[in-house]
Amino acid sequence: MKKGILEQLQQDRAEKRPVVLATFLKTGEQRLLYLYGKKGLKDSEPRIGEAARAAMLEDRPRTIETDDGPLFLNVFNPPLRLVLVGAVHIAQALVPMAQLAGYEVIVIDPRSAFGSAERFPGVQLSNDWPDEAMAQLKPDIRTAVVTLTHDPKIDDPALIAALQSDVFYIGALGSKKTHASRLERLREAGIAEHEFSRIHGPVGLTIGAKSPAEIAISILAQMTASLRQPAASAPAPAPAGPAAA
Structure with a gap:
């Protein structure tokens, strides 16, 4: 995990902000997905956003298939x-x-x-x-x-x-x-x-x-x-x- 992503993730958790860490398993590329009102998640494709939102609601990670290979969605929910x-x-x-x-x-x-x-x-x-x-x-x-x-x-x-x-x-x-x-x-x-x-x-x-x-x-x-x-x-x-x- 890159230092910038780790630091942001730690800040999000400290501020009790729901976030999903998305990792492309083939390349190791990572990004953080955030809620954006009632529109789902921003900075993501609609299907990825929908899956990330569902993972947040269920409070458990999931893996989905994308055009770039499997994508692991790890949920970091506040209480x-x-x-x-x-x-x-x-x-x-x-x-x-x-x-x-x-x-x-x-x-x-x-x-x-x-x-x-x-x-x-x-x-x-x-x-x-x-x-x-x-x-x-x-x-x-x-x-x-x-x-x-x-x-x-x-x-x-x-x-x-x-x-x-x-x-x-x-x-x-x-x-x-x-x-x-x-x-x-x-x-x-x-x-x-x-x-x-x-x-x-x-x-x-x-x-x-x-x-x-x-x-x-x-x-x-x-x-x-x-x-x-x-x-x-x-x-x-x-x-x-x-x-x-």
């Missing part, structure tokens, strides 16, 4: 992240579950009485408004975002930021009626209709969950399905038109 918007009881249950599943958890809540170290010991907390916090966090393909407050002033900016990013999962707490109203607000904010299908709302698998812990289980299970079986776990199409009364 999975879960951004929870709303330091509520469900978040208190979901944080340790997600940590056990390998997620780095960040809790955002501008209400410092909720988002406090006393209620979330040892967890990264942000009391910034969600749009500011999300801009700093730069959510990516290894990130899940879940909103839990029912407060449009807090949840909506986080959802807008998530929809403008490449996160693999977006969940929003609330009933079907609440979700319909939410989508109407997002329409008014300029979010394209086709983006709504990315939001799992009401959040979580339908398992009859009642308690905060049960709801947290349903959310983590749905996140896992979205990560490991994205096609099978896609949300149902969002309802079109004005929110129901």
Whole structure:
């Protein structure tokens, strides 16, 4: 490996940036492939980019055939992240579950009485408004975002930021009626209709969950399905038109 590539790879890993190291096995030529929003990977042929993106999603390397011979795609993914918007009881249950599943958890809540170290010991907390916090966090393909407050002033900016990013999962707490109203607000904010299908709302698998812990289980299970079986776990199409009364 050339020194320049090694140094860049070390920097990428230190900055928790997803990257794929592509090596042409016949020649030893190497290049680094980076995510570029929702368009896949830049600086690569479409087929290579698609394969590299799939390898990132599966979190395991693969070899593909190209016109220049076999190409080995080695994945260097940062830890999975879960951004929870709303330091509520469900978040208190979901944080340790997600940590056990390998997620780095960040809790955002501008209400410092909720988002406090006393209620979330040892967890990264942000009391910034969600749009500011999300801009700093730069959510990516290894990130899940879940909103839990029912407060449009807090949840909506986080959802807008998530929809403008490449996160693999977006969940929003609330009933079907609440979700319909939410989508109407997002329409008014300029979010394209086709983006709504990315939001799992009401959040979580339908398992009859009642308690905060049960709801947290349903959310983590749905996140896992979205990560490991994205096609099978896609949300149902969002309802079109004005929110129901």
